[in-house]
Amino acid sequence: MQWESWSAFWQMGGAAPYVWGSYGVTLALIVAELVLVIRRRKDTVNRLLRWRRALGKDVGGSQARMESVE
Amino acid sequence: MTTLTRAPVRSPEGLLRFAAPQQFYPLAGRLAPWFAWAAALLTVVGLYIGFFVAPTDFQQGEVYRVIFIHVPAAWMSMFIYLVMAFWAAVGLVMNTRLSFIMSQALAPTGAMFCFVALWTGAVWGKPTWGTYWVWDARLTSQLLLLFLYFGFIALTRAIEDPRRADRAGAIIALVGAVNVPIIYFSVQWWNTLHQGASVSLTRAPSMASTMLAGMLIMAIAAWMYAIAVALWRVRALILERERHTEWVGEVLAAEAQTQGRAR
Numbered sequence: 001m002q003w004e005s006w007s008a009f010w011q012m013g014g015a016a017p018y019v020w021g022s023y024g025v026t027l028a029l030i031v032a033e034l035v036l037v038i039r040r041r042k043d044t045v046n047r048l049l050r051w052r053r054a055l056g057k058d059v060g061g062s063q064a065r066m067e068s069v070e
Numbered sequence: 071m072t073t074l075t076r077a078p079v080r081s082p083e084g085l086l087r088f089a090a091p092q093q094f095y096p097l098a099g100r101l102a103p104w105f106a107w108a109a110a111l112l113t114v115v116g117l118y119i120g121f122f123v124a125p126t127d128f129q130q131g132e133v134y135r136v137i138f139i140h141v142p143a144a145w146m147s148m149f150i151y152l153v154m155a156f157w158a159a160v161g162l163v164m165n166t167r168l169s170f171i172m173s174q175a176l177a178p179t180g181a182m183f184c185f186v187a188l189w190t191g192a193v194w195g196k197p198t199w200g201t202y203w204v205w206d207a208r209l210t211s212q213l214l215l216l217f218l219y220f221g222f223i224a225l226t227r228a229i230e231d232p233r234r235a236d237r238a239g240a241i242i243a244l245v246g247a248v249n250v251p252i253i254y255f256s257v258q259w260w261n262t263l264h265q266g267a268s269v270s271l272t273r274a275p276s277m278a279s280t281m282l283a284g285m286l287i288m289a290i291a292a293w294m295y296a297i298a299v300a301l302w303r304v305r306a307l308i309l310e311r312e313r314h315t316e317w318v319g320e321v322l323a324a325e326a327q328t329q330g331r332a333r
Contacts, residue, residue, distance in 0.1 A: 002125065015133035
């Protein structure tokens with residue numbers, strides 16, 4: 001164990017703002033990316049469902065025309 | 071012309087069949103949680119080693135502990151760009167839709183890691199070098215990498231026609247890839263304030279073995295994270311691109327049913 005106490009750990013030998021500033025921003029970005037990426041798929045599904053309904057297509061897909069995209 | 075070979079007589083065997091978006095979509099959904107859990111577990115182990123096992127650095131003190139995210143983030147930012155360039159090249163040569171989608175799914179994660187590398191480097195530089203930023207070759211080329219990521223993302227999203235967007239993005243990815251070896255070797259080629267490589271294949275690493283272990287475990291965690299997030303993101307992109315097809319219709323119908331049940 002490298003630390004005499006938890007408060008010594010949080011102080012990081014006087015480098016606390018730099019160390020925790022680095023880790024804090026990284027954690028925030030990772031959480032933000034995870035939230036965005038999960039929300040993006042849900043948004044895409046909902047948008048495409050609305051789009052298909054607006055086209056009058058059965059969302060069951062049985063009447064959906066097979067279309068070559070390329 | 072590649073269009074002549076467009077109609078497949080039968081579906082390809084083995085792993086190649088996952089090159090079809092229809093096959094890859096469910097596979098990505100099944101694999102992503104495993105990579106995410108591996109990333110979480112490795113992060114816990116890596117940070118434990120980094121903060122509780124690795125000793126204080128005799129020159130830098132405790133602030134060196136930033137390297138457990140700085141170095142893996144910098145490696146990933148370069149590596150993801152090379153993978154994007156690889157998929158861009160595959161897409162241009164083989165004319166495969168999924169390749170372009172893969173490189174677009176990776177870009178935001180690469181940009182995130184690139185920003186983390188710059189941010190943690192700046193925050194570490196202040197107490198260590200006495201400055202947040204210098205225009206040396208390593209820092210400048212890494213900043214250029216961030217702009218390449220932003221350029222790629224902006225361009226592929228700004229162009230309406232997906233085929234043109236794919237091609238324009240592929241060109242940025244390929245041309246920009248030249249910058250990656252420049253970043254990597256900048257500390258050898260030029261006299262930079264940034265230190266040379268601490269880890270190399272040809273000589274013993276210049277750090278304590280527990281420091282190295284923590285850093286390498288965090289690097290593997292960063293890999294796992296990048297794979298998980300890219301797989302999740304590629305699913306949304308596939309649905310978007312393939313929205314006219316019958317199989318996406320079926321996926322959407324299934325989603326509508328689950329939503330109905332949840333209400």
